[in-house]
Amino acid sequence: MYKYDDYDRKIVQERVAQFRGQTERFFDGTLGADEYLPLRLQNGLYVQRHAPMLRVAVPYGMLSSTQLRTLARVSRDYDKGYVHFTTRQNVQFNWPEIKDVPSILEELAEVEMHAIQTSGNCIRNTTTDQFAGVVEDEVLDPRPYCEIIRQWSTFHPEFAFLPRKFKIAVNSVPDVDRAAILVHDIGLQIIKNEAGEVGFKVFVGGGLGRTPVIGSEIKAFLPEKHLLTYLDAILRVYNLNGRRDNKYKARIKILVKAMTPSVFAEAVEKEWAHNKDSDATLTSAEIDRVKTFFVAPDYVSVSNAEHEAQLAANPEFANWVKRNVNTHKQDGYAIVTLTLKKTGTPPGDASDKQVEIIANLADKYSFGEVRVAHDQNIVLADVQQARLYELWQEAKLAGFATANLGMLTDMICCPGGDFCGLANAKSIPVAEQIQLRFDDLDYLYDLGELELNISGCMNACGHHHIGNIGILGVDKRGEEFYQVSLGGDSGKNAAIGKILGPSFARNDMPDVIEKIINVFVENRHDDELFIDTYRRIGMDLFKERVYAKAD
């Protein structure tokens, strides 16, 4: 993974000093609360329902074991001893004190971490495929480009006060999109042209929130060296023209829709003409320099005979391998997902001890690195197949081996009304009720892959719009209700789910989900996935069943 040099280190240290000064001025009254607010947000610090929340950047999801141990220690020393992994591959502390945050940031800076631009109306952490660099079918490793974007966006002087937050995601696999790039402000698809040159297909104006939109393609092939000048041009058009009078209409998706994608694309081209081929143009030396941080580790060749025997002898192990282990591009290696979705644990939460266990597993089995996945699980990307059995036993003991990856109970869920000041409703108890209802793993496997996503409010941190089943917490006269949508999809065929009908009380949710699943099971052809059945039969049968009056 990327390692800081003296330049990177100094920038992060100077940021800590700057924020310490800002926080001191806030406490001595020379910096007003209104002025401190956007500054603390750009350092990841929110003030939430019960306490502040600090969001730490995990650039494109990559973490070293050393960084994991620091996160665990910080959670113990300054918080309640657990961390929360988010859907944008970041980490959150839910209970720090504002006065401690500069010291927390100082400790994080020592292990090359920061909270820069993890919140606020600026360019946020760039996200990508959690399997980047280890899957056969990707065009090339997207992480060097993510790091180049990270550096370009860090303290970009022109774009620190945008109309609204701005998120960029990169995908490099032709037929699969684990980074959900079509629901980002900018989505970059890495491609090669007919001459074999590397570039990007550029999408803009995707997003979730109140007005979910699928991004529009504005450039079919952007050569890699032009990446940063073209991004500058998009951001400048947005910064100058995006709405600032209404925060619900301030995202770039609203501007792109208002201008139409083709007119927006023309405005970007016009702006780009001024900057194209300037010194801001990427050099192949820089691309090559950053690529040196993402070379394959020293893979070794080991016999798989024992692994095959273990698979044959232990069905529970074989099942975990089938569900939670993905194919690696290197023979003899495997990609393991440790699930943080054990029933009774809020999705994405891990205790300090668990984080340290993950760090140990990373050191022992996967070259000391992990990735945070957007479905709030943890990936060990480079595990020898011959050692999977041993890893499985350790992961099982630690509670990371629930074999439900991609299944109904592997849900995405925001912290919701238990923690978040924005939420209309709690989300974690709903997740838990559904997990309890569907606790039969064999039944879940029969149902096949199914994304269920829960958000506690319109801000859609739980990505409910793009869940095959989406649940949204709503407030009705001070009471918590839940609206259900069907047919969302985060992948290549990205789609926004349609609302089923009137919302439900929390205690009805397990029944509602069960009825939806029953309609699916009754109408399913062979091993059809939920999303395909829905696309074939439509909404009506689901609606009839769920809202049928009891006789």
Add this chain to the structure above:
Amino acid sequence: MPKLIKNATIIDNEWLTLEKDATIDAVTGKALLPLALYLENAAALSDNSNVGVWIDSDERADALEPHLNNIAVIAINFPKFVDGRGYSIARILRDQLGYQGELRAIGDVLHDQMFYLKRCGFDAFAVREDTATEAALAGLSDFSNSYQCAVDEPKPMFRRRG
């Protein structure tokens, strides 16, 4: 007299910013004219070094292009410091229109925006009156280096990295 940070020192701000509804007879001493008023009178004002122009965040600098060599001061207004349009307006003036004169940030200009403003081409800062000017001056050097190229540094770090 209100203070102005210019070329990294603190001086008196002798310039008066005229409101948008001001008329040309209101101009006395050193005055920053609203964009529309300046454009209406640009020909008559071309040699007047006591006259500058100010641009609001929802306006654009392009119409000033024919006059840029004659303008001593261009100010860009930040109605609220979270309104970041002025940064792009400044860069267009410096990078695309080639404006060489004084570029001044006015309005809700605070300590913590100084570094970004400087990078985008501002060389004068009329900080908000309740802002400690000395401390704001120090804000110009919050960071010793930057990744991106900008007006203050024509090469991005990747072309300078040793």
